[in-house]
Amino acid sequence: MTITVQPTQPCRPAPGQHVSVSVRVNGVRHTRCYSPTLVGGASARCPDLRFTIGRHPEGTVSRHLYEHAEVGGVLELGPPAGEFVLPHPRPRRLLFIAAGSGLTPVLSMLTGLAAEGYDGSAVLVYYTRTPEHVPRRSELDALAELPNVEIVHAHTRSDAGLLRGRFDPAHLTAVAPWYADTPTYVCGPSELVDRVREVYADRGSGAMVKTEEFTLPTVALNPGDAGGEVSYAASGVVAANTGSTLLEQAEAAGLTPEHGCRMGICHSCTAVRLSGCTRDVRTGDVDSEPGRRIQVCVNAPVGDVVVEL
Structure with missing residues (x-):
């Protein structure tokens, strides 16, 4: 909607x-x-x-x-936030890759470029199931009418687009053979984001990719994460550590900590870890520095942990 x-x-x-x-x-x-x-x-x-x-x-x-x-x-x-933005000065060429609701920040970038009179070239490769699943089609079509903007539709369940199927390196070769040397903005499910990162890394162009994803990757927690207790110091609540994220465990314990995206993007759920060790579920990195502010939506306790919630 x-x-x-x-x-x-x-x-x-x-x-x-x-x-x-x-x-x-x-x-x-x-x-x-x-x-x-x-x-x-x-x-x-x-x-x-x-x-x-x-x-x-x-x-x-x-x-x-x-x-x-x-x-x-x-x-x-709330106030605007986030670092998924275009640089200044604008690059002469830009590539965008999006899927599903990942279109929204990319569409914002493209309409912003058009409004400011950007005279470089921009290409969007957009993945949806079928043409009927493309939101805000009229706006995309209007952008495609601009001489320096190309909108490439890729459908996973239809032959109606220029490309067919899920993201594949051959798609970039077909529509943007210069991709490895071009700033590229990617937004969508973690599978898409991870695959694009891999392709650019293989070309030695990982630094060209800036990403934002709307779903957390599925990360298997270390069996040692569960066990012990999680103490919410400000609330006086103590609960057995199940190994899930601190936010999920806090909610299961009846607490309602402030949070927003639940994916580590908005930083509205930060809290001080007073003691213990936590694991970032996105990267697997562990950290145990006392007094560090962490995002409870993407950090899981490893053993006993005390957090200021």
């Missing part, structure tokens, strides 16, 4: 940044991060924000918005 929001105070995220959106469901405040595009022109003091949100079966916020968002409704917005 796509919704347009009129901020009551100026909120101008840089193209590619995200904004936290909060709703109340059964009296509980829930927050998630979405990447908007600006509506109203580059010169507008307080532009509208347009969000495209994929509905997930277990998504509390996405399901609530899908079922209850209406004209005149009120949402709570």
Whole structure:
């Protein structure tokens, strides 16, 4: 679904940044991060924000918005945040690779480039199941009309696009043979992001890739992570360590720590680890420095841990 929001105070995220959106469901405040595009022109003091949100079966916020968002409704917005943004000065050539809802920050970048009169060349390779699964098609088609923007549709369940199937290095060879020397922005599921990173690393061009992903990779926790106890010092709650993330364990213990994206992007869930060791579920790295601020959504306790929550 796509919704347009009129901020009551100026909120101008840089193209590619995200904004936290909060709703109340059964009296509980829930927050998630979405990447908007600006509506109203580059010169507008307080532009509208347009969000495209994929509905997930277990998504509390996405399901609530899908079922209850209406004209005149009120949402709570946080300040713009995120480092998935374009550099200055702009490169003369840019490549974007996206899948599914990963389109949103990339679309923001492309519309931002168009608004500022970017005269370099930009190519987007966008993966969806079929043409019917392409959101905001009219905006993509309008961008494709620009002489320096190429939109390449790749469909995994249809032959209607220029490319067919999931991401493959041959796709880049076909539509962007110069990719290894070009700044490349990738957003989508972790499988896509990881595969693109591998392809560029094999070419010695890993530094060219900047990524953002909307799902956590599946990481097998070390069997030694579970065991011991997790103590939430500010709440006085102590629970057996199950090995899942600190956020998940805190929620299971009845706590409601502040959080947003749940994927380590927005940094709204940071808390001080007073003692013990934690593992970053994205990288597998462990750390035990007392007093360090960590993101509870992407860190799992290893044995006994005390965190200031």
